[in-house]
Amino acid sequence: MFAFVVAAVFLLLFGVGVLRDRRRFGNAVHLGLAVTFLGIGLLLEIDAGPPGLSETVMILLLLVIGLGPVVLAGLLCANGVKMVRKEGRRPANLLSLLAGLGMFGVMGLTVAAFVTSSRALGLIAGTTLLVVGYVSFLFLCFVGYAFLYGRMRIRRDADYVIVLGSGLIGGRRVPPLLASRLDRGRQVYEMLAARGGTRRLVTSGGQGPDEELPESHAMADYLVERGFPAEAVVREDRSRTTEENMLFSKELMEAERPGSSCVIVTNNFHAFRAALMARKVGVDGQVVGSPTAAYFWPSATIREFVAVFLQYKVVNLGICLILVLLGFLAWATT
Incomplete structure (x- = not known):
């Protein structure tokens, strides 16, 4: 129940933000948090659903968590190769390829930490996942709200x-x-x-x-x-x-x-x-x-997100630094 209340609060903040000014990144974050807490609330209430629903949802969730990143990384790499072939080797055209390779790198680090049972490697992998999780959340907020913003009706009084x-x-x-x-x-x-x-x-x-x-x-x-x-x-x-x-x-x-x-x-x-x-x-x-063009969209969107991320660099890099420090603190105290 608490998760639904929090989701409603963020949804209210989102609505107020859109009414005040559609052109705010805070709107994207509020919408992302509302959807996140709504999802958490639904998962917590799933046991009350029809028989077999919870098992089906958990299987689907595990498949998404397990296979989703691999599929996404592969698609990004394939798109990066296509971008290079069509648009050349400029740094901006390499972003989807670099993102895909980076995802494979993080997955490889996580698997290595699990297989070796290395404490240090585990903390590095955990800290990396925290930072990647934060950045990924902001990216999803950016993409989701950008999709909505692009479909808002054009104002009637423009000169x-x-x-x-x-x-x-x-x-x-x-x-x-x-x-x-x-x-x-x-x-x-x-x-x-x-x-x-x-x-x-x-x-x-x-x-x-x-x-x-x-x-x-x-x-x-x-x-x-x-x-x-x-x-x-x-x-x-x-x-x-x-x-x-x-x-x-x-x-x-x-x-x-x-x-x-x-x-x-x-x-x-x-x-x-x-x-x-x-x-x-x-x-x-x-x-x-x-x-x-569809093939151009992934790299271009990543470039736009990086620019927005750095536009708020004090907050975003500060949060990333705090996550890294928490990882080192955990390593030092265990």
Whole structure:
């Protein structure tokens, strides 16, 4: 019963957080804790269910705990190999492969500690599992809430649509990833324009060292060549990072229409982190995502999570350090 009460409290905190501001990582954590305590409560009450239910659930749970990590690690490794073949050996493209290999490493360490019955190895494995468990919990919170956030209805009163840049091919051509954002941005613009009033679409992206023109100009040309009204496009051509995308686009909006709101368009894997960034810099905007190739999603999502994890590095690294110290304390006192 206690677990259900705790789950209800965290669910209430989640609801209040969403009503106050959808763009809070705390919402993801509250939702994750609510689901966790609800699951604990259901497991504690399972004996009261029909005959055979508890045995079936326990078998399924053991299969998930035993085989789930192995299957997931294998899938991540396979995805990492595919990423390297399709996108090259850049560090960002190796994340799913490294995550899969890391999972196999932790499993190997745990098995070695069990087989050897080594006290020191057991404490190292236990401490590692605590840290990995904490990080994994946050990752699941991130993925779960990002999924929900990406499916929230678009606000009705936005004056601007901001499309974030992502680099050009050959220094001047819009790549498929960016084209997906632009097509989604056009859909959002047309939906808002159909509700009445004058809307504007901001293409946001400066010129990189290997680019022949600013990303925003190539983005605007892509839209205009496909029939989008040129007078509805505003080009923000100074930004180099997502934070600068937000800040410089905000300057343009405030100069034209002080106090205006917006819908920000990026790829779906980037939407929740972009929303956190918008909140941080004070942009009044909801973020929506455009489709991304399935093979690209795991590494991109891991990259986004790492960035969010480090955004709150004082808390997260502090908790990880406490878990490590608890492991050493346990080793010293036994």
